[in-house]
Amino acid sequence: MIITRLFQAAALSTIVATAAYAQQQEPIQPIEPAVIKDPAQVELGKKLFFEPRLSKSGFISCNSCHNLSRGGSDNLKASIGHNWQQGGINSPTVLNSSLNFVQFWDGRAKDLREQAGGPIANPVEMASSHELAIQVLSSIPGYRAEFKQVFGTDNITIDEVTRALAAFEETLVTPDSRFDQWLRGDQGALTVQELAGYNLFKNSGCVACHNGPAAGGNSFQKMGVVVPYATDNAAEGRAAVTGADADRFMFKVPTLRNVELTYPYFHDGAADTLAQAVDIMGRLQLGRTFTPEESAQIVAFLKTLTGKQPRLQLPVLPASADDTPRPVPFAN
Amino acid sequence: MIITRLFQAAALSTIVATAAYAQQQEPIQPIEPAVIKDPAQVELGKKLFFEPRLSKSGFISCNSCHNLSRGGSDNLKASIGHNWQQGGINSPTVLNSSLNFVQFWDGRAKDLREQAGGPIANPVEMASSHELAIQVLSSIPGYRAEFKQVFGTDNITIDEVTRALAAFEETLVTPDSRFDQWLRGDQGALTVQELAGYNLFKNSGCVACHNGPAAGGNSFQKMGVVVPYATDNAAEGRAAVTGADADRFMFKVPTLRNVELTYPYFHDGAADTLAQAVDIMGRLQLGRTFTPEESAQIVAFLKTLTGKQPRLQLPVLPASADDTPRPVPFAN
Numbered sequence: 001m002i003i004t005r006l007f008q009a010a011a012l013s014t015i016v017a018t019a020a021y022a023q024q025q026e027p028i029q030p031i032e033p034a035v036i037k038d039p040a041q042v043e044l045g046k047k048l049f050f051e052p053r054l055s056k057s058g059f060i061s062c063n064s065c066h067n068l069s070r071g072g073s074d075n076l077k078a079s080i081g082h083n084w085q086q087g088g089i090n091s092p093t094v095l096n097s098s099l100n101f102v103q104f105w106d107g108r109a110k111d112l113r114e115q116a117g118g119p120i121a122n123p124v125e126m127a128s129s130h131e132l133a134i135q136v137l138s139s140i141p142g143y144r145a146e147f148k149q150v151f152g153t154d155n156i157t158i159d160e161v162t163r164a165l166a167a168f169e170e171t172l173v174t175p176d177s178r179f180d181q182w183l184r185g186d187q188g189a190l191t192v193q194e195l196a197g198y199n200l201f202k203n204s205g206c207v208a209c210h211n212g213p214a215a216g217g218n219s220f221q222k223m224g225v226v227v228p229y230a231t232d233n234a235a236e237g238r239a240a241v242t243g244a245d246a247d248r249f250m251f252k253v254p255t256l257r258n259v260e261l262t263y264p265y266f267h268d269g270a271a272d273t274l275a276q277a278v279d280i281m282g283r284l285q286l287g288r289t290f291t292p293e294e295s296a297q298i299v300a301f302l303k304t305l306t307g308k309q310p311r312l313q314l315p316v317l318p319a320s321a322d323d324t325p326r327p328v329p330f331a332n
Numbered sequence: 333m334i335i336t337r338l339f340q341a342a343a344l345s346t347i348v349a350t351a352a353y354a355q356q357q358e359p360i361q362p363i364e365p366a367v368i369k370d371p372a373q374v375e376l377g378k379k380l381f382f383e384p385r386l387s388k389s390g391f392i393s394c395n396s397c398h399n400l401s402r403g404g405s406d407n408l409k410a411s412i413g414h415n416w417q418q419g420g421i422n423s424p425t426v427l428n429s430s431l432n433f434v435q436f437w438d439g440r441a442k443d444l445r446e447q448a449g450g451p452i453a454n455p456v457e458m459a460s461s462h463e464l465a466i467q468v469l470s471s472i473p474g475y476r477a478e479f480k481q482v483f484g485t486d487n488i489t490i491d492e493v494t495r496a497l498a499a500f501e502e503t504l505v506t507p508d509s510r511f512d513q514w515l516r517g518d519q520g521a522l523t524v525q526e527l528a529g530y531n532l533f534k535n536s537g538c539v540a541c542h543n544g545p546a547a548g549g550n551s552f553q554k555m556g557v558v559v560p561y562a563t564d565n566a567a568e569g570r571a572a573v574t575g576a577d578a579d580r581f582m583f584k585v586p587t588l589r590n591v592e593l594t595y596p597y598f599h600d601g602a603a604d605t606l607a608q609a610v611d612i613m614g615r616l617q618l619g620r621t622f623t624p625e626e627s628a629q630i631v632a633f634l635k636t637l638t639g640k641q642p643r644l645q646l647p648v649l650p651a652s653a654d655d656t657p658r659p660v661p662f663a664n
Contacts, residue, residue, distance in 0.1 A: 050401050059396070059412045069382050069649045076661055080391045084416035086662050261651050264658075273654040314644045317401045319593050322605040326596075329408055330418050 027211040030180040034171040045168025047315045055126035058327025066094035071261025077269030082127030090269035098170045099214040112166035130158040142318020174307025197301030215256035226287035233268035260303045274299045359543040362512040366503040377500025379647045387458035390659025398426035403593025409601030414459030422601035430502040431546040444498035462490040474650020506639025529633030547588035558619035565600035592635045606631045
């Protein structure tokens, strides 16, 4: 009896190992759990991520547009910024953003630290300035103590702020999706329809751009390869950074991880549903019209990319001091 | 040795019991921890509290103006509503709001359930309607399942929404402040200055209105008893509900629990700091000008009212379905 069980276990582990080996050859790899090197820095970064005092109005935080209750996005076509201004581009998810080879749709920031400083000072977003943000944080005793503890400094600068934010954001990975369970050898993790969707995703060419652990985020590609993309959105893509006409409409390929949660889709948020997005991608990027059945298969596969969402305790932010600069939400 | 210790313990417990008895006579009583009767309902209420899809824009949730990272308030003089409209009155904290005898500054809602429906449909706040909010929630499979589980219904109405919100809000109490530790007999919980502040708070009459477990929240009182209150704010107070001229500037007395976190103060948010608030209250309500030392004592006491903030895991909100009505943040 015991021997039979041992044989069974050995046989099973061989099957799993073989499957795992085969799936290591897949173009998408599993998301690894976060390794937290400096918990205090991560905790400070979390506070800053939820900190509306980084904005001029005292109302908008990183979490406003990269809402961690909602797949790290705001689920709006264009974000709402200071004074209800309409943002120029769809907010990408912050989840797994550490896996992006560059940051922003046009790749104008080389990493999360460089990205984090942007929205604070962007007049259409948080509309503060690095100077004001530092003045606010430096006036708050709770922050002074925490920056001192984490960075050993009495002098907070934007460098420590973006380092802490990036350290927190690096923890926002979503491992253990059903697709990753399948990649790791659990054959029962996907249904027949989902697996058919994945095979179609590979065979029809989606995977040429959506590959790697993030299923995207590792190249610039042109929006509208086969058929031009029609949009009212003014974003030029990579050309805004390089000035090169050839880079017009070249955007960083978005991750498909948690794509079920990060609607609407594309840099202009024009596609409300996964079915629409799959249809448009098929026709414009691949010159292929998916049948309703094929589309349903791919959508079913895409939904298996939803990973374990970060479990976060809501931070309690330290109180302002009497001399903390007050927010200025209204012009009058 | 053992006997000595027993005597010491007995003597100490007598002292503590005597102190506790004496402090039961105090005009402010300790905050009791929340008793959670229906955890699933509370969890649903938490999701709804963080749910921006209850607003027309998909951007504003209850937590936007009653931010649980910030003492349950937004720390703005007037809140920011749909389309960046300026709210008419300072957002009161949601913390310990279950202890208020009525809700809103003018008491127009009799309880948390009645309150919760207000902001959703207020065109200056979330700018949705109960109909739209229900249509949105009913379209989301995750919510349908959760309302079914909690309320046994296939038919979500605003009644279940406000019941769940109120159930969550009832858990948002902040026990175990240093002042409550003192009330329960720990003589060392307050410093000499803080205790002097409390005695002054009692002897000068503040306690006439700020009493009970919430140190407020249990009566309407006139803003400007001795000296009229000068403000640009148009709020009429209780008169807006009763129509009675005698009720002009009668407001629900705000709780002083966590007052350190809920700046700025008064219904118009005119006082940025506790020192300003104490000074104005002294002159306008009591006809008394506190010396700087007295003011510092009272402020020190007020800061002992900061209790244990609710430890909350950020909820993960269920994804919209393809037919969920999409947010309309911008007019165009």
